[in-house]
Amino acid sequence: MLRTVRRQFAVPMPAWFRARARRRAARFSPISARSPLSPGSLPWLLAFVTKRHGCHVDLHRVLRDAPVAPDGAGLCESLLRSGLGMEEVSIDVSRGTLLRGTLIAFLRTHGLPEPGVDPNARLLVPAVIVGLEEGRVTYLVAGSDQPVHASQADAKDLFEETALAVHPVGPRDHDELPSPAAGDTRFGFGWFAREILRHRAIWRDVLVASAVLQVIGLTMPLVAQIIIDKVVVHHTLSTLAVVGTAAVLFLAFGGVLSWVRQYLVLHTGNRIDAVLGHRIVAHMLHLPPRYFEQRPVGTVVARLQGVDVIREFVCSAAITAVLDSPFLLVFIVLMFTYSWELALIALGCVAMVAMLSLLATPALRARVDRQFLAGARTQSFLTEHVSGIATVKALQMEAGLERRYGDILSRYLDASFRTRTLVNTYHVATSTVEQFMQLAILLTGAMLVMRNDGFTIGMLVAFQMFAGRVTQPLLRLAGLWQEFQQASVAVTRIGDLMNAPAEPCSFAATRSRGEGPCGIAFEHVSFRYGDRRSPVLHDFSCEVPGGELVVVSGPSGSGKSTLARLLLGFEHPGSGRIRLGERDTAWLSANELREHFGVVSQETTLFSGSIADNLLAAAPHASMDDVVTACRLAEIHACIEALPDGYSTRLGEQGAGLSGGQRQRIAIARALLRRPRVLIFDEATSHLDVETASAIARTVNALRGRATILFITHSAPPGLRPDRVVRLGTHDGQDRGTTKPGTRGMSGSGPRTENSKEERVS
Structure with a gap:
């Protein structure tokens, strides 16, 4: 039968699908998060189960975002994206059972993994069990629609013991999955509390270990008291041997247990940190472009580095100090049983430490915040100018930048020095209070011993040890207070990123993607960058039939690139609407909209890696034949083949090692690999010489009919043969595109037509 285990696979937010899927896939055996699936099994499984x-669900989108070589985590991730939940089950065919949902089992077999996968990894061969009856099991091997029957005896050796029971979660007609930032609560320490509570079993073990360690700590003062008051006074060596042996055993056991406890804390802290780090980066990647345009790159990077501060706090002794705190009541009660006078002295000093912490908190938080901002400015300054080092060198800006960086660095170091000075003052003050407490207990205890009221020297030593057991955790908490303030500031800064609304992401099969070029229509579109700025576009209307090559030209600031940003969903019209074919783009999610486009921008961005890596970045599942075909269309294949390593040639940052024309052609090939319905060239030839720009124009001409092409430029390159030209400009405060059909050629000085007539686009 099926035995449901407690751990369930609920649908999480898309932003951290992979991190959670990997954790959950790794929870049950034998399914490993890194074990590859058999080739072709993932598409078949998704199609069958959905x-x-x-x-x-649009399986095209789900599979496009799936790993090239799917593994156990990729299977879980894809099922979650499809709106399906999972739970771990065990298979037992000794008794018949009614299957709940769909049962995905894994055959006990080994095979060669796909290329690029660890050859030592075990290949997972999934099978869907469609019948589980008394003495017999019926299943379908992934990729085959032919049912296979197996007897009860064979089934035990046929399947792994662990399987996945898949069932739908939530409404089946969901329009879109929740965004990474969706939720009723904002990002903060509450998120950590919820994530920590997910590991209740581990914290239960840690709490038990803490209790045992506290009991061991309780015995040490009593041992000291016995040795001083009994053994030393009466010279009983046998008792000393017994007590000493017991103390050694207790301490050895306590040392091992303490190591195990700290290992569990560190390991769990790393698991929490893995979820946090992945969730933050995943959410950042889903933020709209406007978020990054409003913040320097260095500031965003500095916020991401705050994860390290949070990690150090969570994975430090903070959790163990908090777990040890409840046991302090036991030691406080024992201290009062020994002497209420000495207990009041100890608690009074603890109260003074707490008062110092409260007084130092506002100033400490303000200085930590100031240090963080100064560090972010330093990071932003370096990032900006190192990325533009060619301009710095060309304009001989080194001397001025040295002075500016010196000023910025001095402000950061000053903020850091002030923070450390306050922290040092705080630590010295708390340490001084502790020393005064020890002195006060020693002097007062000596007076109590000399009074001869039953308070012995052994009791005084034991009390000192009890007091240490009380004050040390509290002083550790006080020492962690500064780390907590830094972590609090980091959480606040990361919260700015995590609480920003993400772009909508949909995997629902509510619309057909369509094939081939599609038309574009702007209907009375108005847009401005900010409420206080003048409109860039005002009541703009234009229609582009599918499959045409259209040049969009106009002076700087006329809104040419704004049209591209509106089409791609980077910006949204203030009024009017944009249609892609028959669909209003306002109703399309970000991934649903952008799958129709291929873009070649003015600043071609190529990343470190091989040429093939850069080409496949936009279409990871494309075959090498597809890559070669796209490069042939972009007329770059021969150039790549002439390189010593061909498509495996390594590139530096921003495509270092290639000319501007070569980078643009690789960008064209990368865009074509997406099989776009609309191809946008946004000032793609503005930085190229006339000859190279003319060659690019001939390539664009050859692409006519494969997609609707928008060639945005202030000056069209020679040889470009558009079907029409749309001129942008302003007239009486209203944007009116000028359309010129029937062009045969373009001169290099700007968009011109032969034997064409103008018409206003209203």
Whole structure:
């Protein structure tokens, strides 16, 4: 039968699908997060399961975001994206059972993994169990629709013991999955509390270990008291041997237990940190472009570095100090049983430490915040100018930048020095209070011993040890207070990123993607960058038939690139609407909209890696034949083949090692690999010489008919043959595109037509 285990696979937010899927895939054996699936099994599984449960999901989008070589985590991730939940089950065919949902089992077999996968990894061969009856099991091997029957005896050796029971979660007709920032609560320490509570079993073990360690700590003062008051006075060596042996055993056991406890804390802290780090980066990648345009790159990077501060705090002794705190009541009660006078002295000093912490908190938080901002400015300054080092060298800006960096660095170091000075003052003050406490207990205890009221020297030593057991955790907490303030500031800064709304992401199969070029229509579109700025576009209307090559030209600031940003969903019209074919783009999610486009921008961005890596970045599942075909269309294949390593040639940052024309052609090939319905060239030839720009124009001409092409430029390159030209400009405060059909050629001085007539686009 099926035995449901407690751990369930609920649908998490898309922003951290992979991190959570990997953790959950790794929870049950034998399925490993890194074990590759058999080739071709993932598409078949998704198609079978979603069809069986009636999930309206666009499998094209789900598979496009799946790993090239899917593994156990990729399977879980793809199922979650499809709106399906999972739970771990064990298979037992000794008794018949009614299957709940769809059962995905894994055959006990080994095979060669796909290329690029660790050859030592075990290959997972999934199978869907469609019948589980008394003495017999019926299943389908992934990729085959032919049912296979196996007897009860064979089934035990046929399948791994662990399987996945898949079932739909939530409404099946969901329009879109929640965004990474969705939720009722804002990002803060509350998120950590919820994530920490997910590991209740581990914290239970840590709490038990803490209790045992506290009991061991309780015995040490009593041992000291016995040795001083009994053994030393009466010279009983046998008692000393017994007590000493017991103390050694207790301490050895306590040392091992303490190591195990700290290991569990560190390991769990790393797991929490893995979820946090992945969630933050995943959410950042789903933020709209406007978020990054409003913040320097260095500031965003500095916020991401705050994860390290949070990690150090969570994975430090903070958790163990908090777990040890409840046991302090036991030691306080024992201290009062020994002497209420000495207990009041100890608690009074603890109260003084707490008062110092409260007094130092506002100033400490302000200085930590100031240090963080100064560090972010330093990071931003370096990032900006190192990325533009060619301009710095060309304009001989080194001397001025040295002075500016010196000023920025001095402000950062001053803020850091002030923070450390306050922290040092705080630590010295708390340490001084502790020393005064020890002195006060020693002097008062000596007076109590000399009074001869039953308070012995052994009791005084034991009390000193009890007091240490009380004050040390509190002083550790006081020492962690500064780390907490830094972590609090880091959480606040990361919260600015995490609480920013993400772009909508949909995997629902509510619309057909369509094939081939599609038309574009702007209907009375108005847009401005900010409420206080003048409109860039005002009541702009234009229609571009599918498959045409259209040049969009106009002076700087006329809104040419704004049209591209509106089409791609980077910006949204203030009024009016944009249609892609028959669809209003306002109703399309970000991933649903951008899958129709291929973009070649003015600043071509190529990343470190091989040429093939850069080409496949936009279409990871494309074959090498697809890559070669795209490069042939972009007329770059021969150039790549002439390189010593061909498509494996390594590139530096920003495509270092290639000419500007070569980078643009690789960008064209990369865009074509997406099989776009609309191809946008946004000032793609503005930085190229006339001859190279003319060659690019001939390549663009050859692409006519494969997609609707928008060639945005202030000056069209020679040889470009558009079907029409749309001129942008302002007239009486209203944007009116000028359309010129029937062009045969373009001169290098600007968009011109032969035997064409003008018409206003209203």
